[in-house]
Amino acid sequence: MPHIFDADVTDAILGHMNGDHSDDNLLIARAFASASDLPITNAVMTDLDGDGGVWQITRAGIPEELRVPWPGGSIDERPAVRREVVALYDAACEKLGIEPRPHA
Numbered sequence: 214m215p216h217i218f219d220a221d222v223t224d225a226i227l228g229h230m231n232g233d234h235s236d237d238n239l240l241i242a243r244a245f246a247s248a249s250d251l252p253i254t255n256a257v258m259t260d261l262d263g264d265g266g267v268w269q270i271t272r273a274g275i276p277e278e279l280r281v282p283w284p285g286g287s288i289d290e291r292p293a294v295r296r297e298v299v300a301l302y303d304a305a306c307e308k309l310g311i312e313p314r315p316h317a
Contacts, residue, residue, distance in 0.1 A: 215262040215263040215264035215265075215287060216262060216263025216264075216287065216288065216289040217262055217263070218261065218262065218263075218291065218294075222291050223260065223261060226258075226261060226291075226294055227258050227259070227260070227261070230258040230298070231257055231258055235256075235257075237298075237302050237305075238256040238257060238258055238268060239253065239255070239256045240302065240305045240306065240309065240311070241256070241266075241268065241281065241301050241302060241305045242256035242268050242270045242279055243256075243305070243309060244304070244305035244306075244308040244309050245279065245281045245301075245305065245308075246270055246279050249272060251272035251273045252272065253270050253271065253272055254271050254272065254273075255270065255271040256268045256269070256270045256271070256279070257269050259278075261294065263283075263287045263288050263289050264282055264283065264287050265280055265281050265282040265283050266280070266281055266283070266297075266298065266301070267279070267280050267281075268280075268281070281301060283297035283300070283301070284297060284300040284301060284304055285297055285300060299316055
């Protein structure tokens with residue numbers, strides 16, 4: 214059973230991802246969603262747990278859920294979430310042939 218983060222932790226992470234990293238959400242969605250002729254036009258991170266992140270993605274106005282496992286495996290501490298989201302971003306860039314920005 215995956216680790217469930219406290220609601221305040223999850224809310225803070227989702228607020229940060231959707232407020233400051235909406236472009237990264239879209240990049241991750243485009244890299245890890247199933248192949249389709251319909252482009253992904255929107256992606257919002259809606260949940261996360263110790264096994265991965267969840268995004269609501271939109272194609273042709275139709276929402277669907279996308280779950281992406283953390284690249285490093287299961288986690289159970291808040292600082293590990295940042296590490297895993299950064300790893301997802303880097304993997305998405307590699308998969309899509311995009312140069313990743315430096316991480317601070």
